[in-house]
Amino acid sequence: MTRIKEVFREKSSPLLIACTVAGDPTPDASLQVIRSMIESGADMIELIVPNTNPVADGPVISRAHERAIRGGIGISGVFSLISAIRRESQIPICLMTYANPLIVRGVSAFIANAASAGADGILVVDMPPEEGELLLSQQMIDPIFIIATTTPPDRREMIGKIGRGFLYIVSAPGVTGKREHLPDDLKQRVIEVKKSTTLPVAVGFGIGSAQTAFEAAAAGADAVIAGSVISGAIERHPDNPDPYVREAIRSIRSGIDRHRFSRSAGR
Incomplete structure (x- = not known):
């Protein structure tokens, strides 16, 4: 059983x-940030591979790409970071990347390097399933795909059948970043996606507070993905991000737990 499948099976969603x-902001500081996320209640880690043109990311995460690149990390450094985490923890680790790093290194080599380092899954933001034959044919790590707000039902069903690990549902149109509230139709979209797959569904984009984490959980998400709130904490406190990252994780966690409590109380 993969680490991704195991965590969904063993932990309460x-x-x-x-x-x-x-x-x-640097490779060493990044390792400590990840430790802080794990210690503060993260169930899974998603590591974004730094890129010079992160078109799906909003301004907060885009600046995080810039800081990481200035800090000197490259593709090999990303794999080294995964290896360092893996020596300390068996938490599932997914890579989120754009296609260019895979093309530069070679898809097969990239996947082999990621798996050897200890990665469990990979989401290539700008590589549709039709172009991901090598991702789908290999068995080393789980290929994870995105369901957008505009994904039609037949395509949603196709993606639900070929993906592994989990499906990533985009909560709202646009790029990553915090929102005050998630769209009213999110629950219905989660229901429709779950009709098309046996995989867990994770909701991301826009989750940066306890309230939006609660809304994603209440919509039926099996997992809640938070990123901009963490990058924002690092941006505001680059010399000592750890306590602020912990605070951000605990805030998101509190929203998820509020949903769990309300669901249990209603039984």
Whole structure:
């Protein structure tokens, strides 16, 4: 059983998937940030591979890409960071990347390096399933795909059948970043996606507070993904991000736990 499948089976949902740009603000500080996320209640780690043109990311995470690149991390450094985490923890680790790093290194080599380092899954933001034959044919790590707000039912069903690990549901149109509230139709979209797959569904984009974490959990998400709130904490406190990252994780966790409590109380 994979680490991703195991964590969904063993822990009470919704899980918290904590997301950070690998190497932000420096490789050493990034390792400590990830430790803080784990210690503060993250159930899974999503590591974003730094990129010079992160078109799906909002301004907060885009600046995190810039800091990580200035800090000196490269692709090999990302794999080294995963290896360092894996020596300390068996928490599931997913990579989120754009296609260019895979193309530069070679898809097969990238996947082999990621798996050897200890990664469990990979989401390539700008690589649709039709172009992901090598991702789908390998068995080393789980290929994870995105369900957008505009994904039609037939395509949603196709993605639900071929993905592994979990499906990533985008909560709202646009790029990553905090929102005051999630869209009213999110619950219905989660229901529709779950009709098309046996995989867990994770909701991301816009979750940066206890309230939005609660809303994602209440919509039926099996996992809640938070990233911009973590990158924002690092940006505001680059010399000592750990206590602020912990605070951010605990805030998101409190929203998830509020849903769990309200659900239990209603039984």
